[in-house]
Amino acid sequence: MVIPESSQVTPKGRTSVELFAGGGGLAMAVKEAGFRPLLLNEFATRACETLVENMAVRHEMDGERPPPIPVEGERPPLVVGDVAKVEFDYLRGVVDLLAGGPPCQPFSLGGVARGDEDRRNGFPEMFRAIREMQPKAVICENVRGLLRPSFMPYFDYIKRELALPFVRRADGGSWHDHDDVLRRMLAAVSGDPHERYDVEHFPVNAADYGVPQIRQRVIIVAFRRDVGVDRSRFRELVWPRYSEASLHKAILDGSYWERHRRVSESVRRRVMARISSRPAGLPVGDEPLPWRTLRDALEGIDGQCPLPRTVKLDRVDHYKNVINDHIGWPNARIYPGHTPNELDRPAKTVKAGVHGVPGGESVLLLDDTSHRYMTVRETARVMTFPDHWKLAGPRGEQMRQLGNAVPVKLGQVFAEAVASVLDEAERK
Known part of the structure; x- marks a missing residue:
């Protein structure tokens, strides 16, 4: 790989890289928090189309040169394909925040919960990216399933691996053996602070952060030790306010x-x-502030206009020139175990589901006691995407992207807190 001269890679202001970008929830949150994205990576075709439509420029890996580093005002390159084939050395020393949601299927009930044995486990690639870029901070979002008792030993191992990402696991070695090595090294006082991170995790419900949705997740945050951030200040900034x-x-x-x-x-x-x-x-x-409700989302919060009240149950894009993807969908059903969303509570967890229609989770109970499926745009509002954000693909693929995304407002709280403590550390 050809690495550009240092004069070519000195960005202005806070910078970020996003891996496993999906439909763009966390990437947008980080950008809204004031970070300038230098690179995005995603594998799924429709998610890549969404990112190109809204914020990135498609870049195919050619194996010779790294993507161009965008200047202020330019869209970042989206490297399309397997993250294992992406090299990050050219960004060493210029990235403030590495963010991403490594695939959660290995740790979710829907993904059969195989954990470390699942080839979709994206954490090893996050650790490699950290070694090559040495970012000042890292944000990872994942499912709450990581905190289940059966996974807790492996979750603790993930945190220790994030604390010492330069201590690599031996080829063919077990994670248990690697964990023993990490434990011994973490117990030692010595160590290069440029290669050591202070790690914390936060079990969160998105509703506690102003998202109109009950969504239980875990967010892992790490700061490079030599940066010297005030971690107690960070915890204060991300304390729930709803x-x-x-x-x-x-x-x-x-x-x-x-x-x-x-x-x-x-x-x-x-x-x-x-x-x-x-x-x-x-x-x-x-x-605290009141939880945001589904009615709040549909009627317009944070400067959004109310959505049209009537949605016809057909597949005709009759709102095409008004609001993106606000289209009716027929045959909504309510049945045992799949109760609908209530307007005056946060919505239920948006799930990727099967073909984007996960039973009652996407059904809305109206004031007149009738029910219908939520539109893609209504679901996007529950995920706190703005109405101008366009989702690629048919309805099922759009819903899948939303179900796999990080709610923008949730991600923004954590990204803004990272920016604040980095700024405060540099002013010391």
């Missing part, structure tokens, strides 16, 4: 309905009666 109790209080005291004045009194009473039957536990004093 709560279910505050939502219940807002519904019962009427402040929630102030922004939903078109909702009938009978619907309000029905919702309030359901909440009143639950244990109180309502906040007092310096309370």
Whole structure:
């Protein structure tokens, strides 16, 4: 590989690289947090098309030269293909944040939970990228299944491997043997701070971060030790600011309905009666913000306009010139074990599902007690994508991209916190 001269690779401002970019949720979050993307990588065809449509320039690997490093204002290159074939040495020393969501199928129930034995495990490639780039910080998002008791030993190993990414696993060696080596080295006081990272993980529910969706995930964050960030300050910045109790209080005291004045009194009473039957536990004093609800998302939050209220149950793109992908889909069903989304709660977890239609998870219960499938655009709002974000492919592929994505608002909270502590560390 030809590595450019250092004068060619000195970017201005905060910089980032995104691996396993998928439909772009975390990549967009990092960019919105002020990082300039230098490189994206993705394998799935439709996800690549989405990234090119919205924020990147397609770059095919030729095996000779690295992708061009974009200057301020240019779209970053999207390297299409297997991340194992991408070299990152040319970016050494110029990347502030490496972000990505290594494929979660090895650790999810839907992926048969094979963990380290699953060839789709993307963590080894994240560690290789760290060795070659030496970023100042790393963000990884994955499913909460990593924290299950059966996976906890391997999850702890992942964190130790992230702390010492330059200590490589021997060819053919087991992860258990490698873990023993890492444990001994971490117990030692000595070590090059340029090659050692301080690692923390955060079990999160996206709803606690202003996302109108119940979504349980784990976010792993690492800082290169020589940078000297204040980790307690970081924990403070990513502390959840929203709560279910505050939502219940807002519904019962009427402040929630102030922004939903078109909702009938009978619907309000029905919702309030359901909440009143639950244990109180309502906040007092310096309370968190109310969880965002599905109704909030559809009616418009954070500057978005309300979505059209009527969605015909056909496949005709009758909103094509108004809002992207707000198209009805027929034959929604509710059945045992697959209850619909309620308007006055955060939506259920958006899942990639089978053909993008994962049972009741994508069904919406309306105020008149009828139900229908959520549109792709409604689902994108639940994932906090802006309405201008275009998703490539047919409905099933669009829903798959959304189900695999990181909610933009959740990712942005963590990326902004990384930027803040890096800035503070450099001002010391």
